[in-house]
Amino acid sequence: MSERVVVGTRGSKLALAQTSKVVERLKEEGYSVEIRIIKSTGDIMKDKPLYEFKGSGAFVRALEHALVRGEIDVAVHSYKDIPSNMLEGVTVSAVLERDSPYDAFIARNGESLEEIKPNAVIGTSSLRRRAQLKLYRSDLRFENLRGNVDTRLRKLREGLYDAIVLAEAGIQRLGLNVKYQRLPIERFVPPANQGIIAVQTRVGEEDLVKFMNHEETWIEAEVERIVMKTLGVGCAIPAGIYAECRGKVRLIVQVIRDGREFKVIEELSRESAIEEAREIAENFREEVGLRA
Numbered sequence: 001m002s003e004r005v006v007v008g009t010r011g012s013k014l015a016l017a018q019t020s021k022v023v024e025r026l027k028e029e030g031y032s033v034e035i036r037i038i039k040s041t042g043d044i045m046k047d048k049p050l051y052e053f054k055g056s057g058a059f060v061r062a063l064e065h066a067l068v069r070g071e072i073d074v075a076v077h078s079y080k081d082i083p084s085n086m087l088e089g090v091t092v093s094a095v096l097e098r099d100s101p102y103d104a105f106i107a108r109n110g111e112s113l114e115e116i117k118p119n120a121v122i123g124t125s126s127l128r129r130r131a132q133l134k135l136y137r138s139d140l141r142f143e144n145l146r147g148n149v150d151t152r153l154r155k156l157r158e159g160l161y162d163a164i165v166l167a168e169a170g171i172q173r174l175g176l177n178v179k180y181q182r183l184p185i186e187r188f189v190p191p192a193n194q195g196i197i198a199v200q201t202r203v204g205e206e207d208l209v210k211f212m213n214h215e216e217t218w219i220e221a222e223v224e225r226i227v228m229k230t231l232g233v234g235c236a237i238p239a240g241i242y243a244e245c246r247g248k249v250r251l252i253v254q255v256i257r258d259g260r261e262f263k264v265i266e267e268l269s270r271e272s273a274i275e276e277a278r279e280i281a282e283n284f285r286e287e288v289g290l291r292a
Contacts, residue, residue, distance in 0.1 A: 003030075003031055003032065004031070004032045004033075004034065005026055005031045005032070005033050005034070005073045005074060005208070006033075006034045006036055006071070006072045006073050006074070007019060007022060007023060007026070007033055007034070007035050007036065007072065007073070007074045007075075007076060008036050008037075008038050008063045008066050008067070008071070008072035008074065008075045008076070009035060009036070009037060009038070009063070009075070009076050010037070010038065010039070010059060010063075011037040011038075011039065012148045012149075013148065013149070013150065013174060014148060014149055014170050014173060014174060015076070016035075017173045017174055018076055018078065018173060018197050019035060019076040021096055021197060022074065022076050022096070022197070022199055022209075022212070023035065025096075025211075025212040026074075026209075026212075029211060036066075036071070036072055038062050038063055038066055038072075039062060059077070059078070059081040060077055060081050060082050060083065061087070063075040063077065063200070064086060064087040064090045064200065065087065067087075067089075067090050067200060067201070067202055068087055068088075068089050068090060068202070073201065073202075073205070073208065074199060074200065074201055074208065074209060075090075075199070075200040075201075076197065076198070076199055076200075077197070077198045077200065078193075078194075078196070078197065078198070079092070079095060079193035079196040079197065079198035079221055080191050080192060080193040080194050080196070082193075082198055082200075084225065084228065084229045086200075089202055089203050090200055090201075090202060090203065091200065091201065091202075091203050091206065092198045092199065092200055093199055093200065093201045093205075093206035093208070093209045093210060093213075094198075094199040094206075094209040094210055094211075094212050094213035094214075094218075095196050095197065095198050095199070095213060095214055095217045095218050095221050096196070096197040096199070096212065096214055096217070097214040097216075097217055098195045098196050098214070098216075098217040098220060099169040099172060099173065099195040099196075099197075100167075100168040100169045100172060100182075100195050101168075101169070101185065101190045101194045101195040101242060102167075102168040102169075102182045102183060102185060102188075102190065102195075103129065103165050103166070103167060103168065103182075103183045103188050103190060103194075104165065104166050104167070104168040104171055104178075104180040104181065104182060104183070105163060105165055105180060105181040105182075105183055106153070106156065106163060106164050106165070106166060106178060106179070106180045106181075107120075107162060107163040107181075108156050108157065108159065108161070108162055108163065109162075110179050111163070112181045113133070113136065113137065113163075113181060113183070116137075116162060116163055117162065118139050119139050119140070119141055120139075120140055120141070120162035120163060121140075121141050121142070121143055121160075121161050121162050121163075122140050122141065122142050122143070122161060122162065122163050122164065122165065123142075123143055123144075123145035123152065123155065123156065123160065123161035123163070123164040123165075124142060124144075124145055124164060124165045125144045125145055125146055126165070126191075127236065127237070127238045128191060128238045128239060128240060128256075129165050129188075130142050130238070131238035131256035131259075132187070132188045132189075132238070132240070132254075132256065133165070133188075134259070135256065135259070135261055136187065136188075143160070143161060145161065145164055149166060149170050149171070149174060149176070152164055152166065153176075153178065165183075166180075167190075167194055167195065168180070168182060168195075169194065169195040185242060185252070186252060186265070188240070189240025189241065189242050189252050189253070189254040189263075190240055190241075190242050191239070191240060191241065192221075192224035192225055192227065192228040192241040192242075193221050193224055193225065194242075196217055196220070196221050198221070199212065216245040216246075217245075219243070219245045219249060219270065219273060220243040220244065220245050220249070222273075222274055223243040223245075223249055223251060223268070223273050223274060223277045224241045224242065224243050226274055226277050226278050226281065227241045227243075227251070227253055227277050227278075227280070227281040228241055230277075230278050230281035230282055230285060231253075231255070231281050231284065231285050231288075231290055232285070232290055232291060233255070233290070237255065237257075237290075238255065238256040238257075239253075239254065239255045239256075240252070240253070240254040240255075241253050241254075243268075243273075243277070245270065245273075247270065248267050248268060248269060248270060249267070249268040249269070249270055249273040249277075250265070250266075250267055250268075251264075251265070251266045251267075251268055251277060251280065252264075252265050253280070253281065253284055255284075255288050255290070257288060257289070262284070262287060262288045264280060264284050266280055268280075
């Protein structure tokens, strides 16, 4: 009889689509898999902007507690939702190959960001997206937008907004037929780990999922997270952090404070990327004036 693995996930269509990728890999390895849906704080408190959770892991903690209690064996997350301070006894043991890290601009009438009417209302609760868009188009106005992808698109169709911004990876994972503009990554730098699916286990049980780890994505994720940790930024500070591992590691870091953009673009050695990224982030933190 094959070994049984209980996989924990949130219940949204996107979360289940992400989890299906992990389940498929486990089944290929011969495991019998049960999916268990667990509600998170972020799912329950849908009207609260994410930056107000202040790094508490709004979409993560309930799954981590389930891991610690032994109710599940594996938890699947969007890596960008996982705070740096994971629960004791829990670790990220694998990441899947990265999907698109880009943001997607979706206008109700199909316009691009450049074409949309003056003073258009953009739906997003992300301080990073607001700050980036404001730099590019100072006339734009913003309203909070929460909910799953279907809910956000429905609100757009209903005319509550002229446009919204979503992660392209979510659109692609759900197989949605939506017209959108892919925003250029150097101007609209994504948050750390956007497009990466992370697989958590209990500490000491990493081998359960290590076989599915994608090495280049792992390096990208670790570089982005050490920069995020060193800068001390999360959802409450407009910051984009992106690393691309193609031989060497290309790093882009963007912080926007009081309408002013700070940016650094560096190329790192693959072998010492983490150490180099930490040093770059320390120097950048001083330049921007962030607290240590």
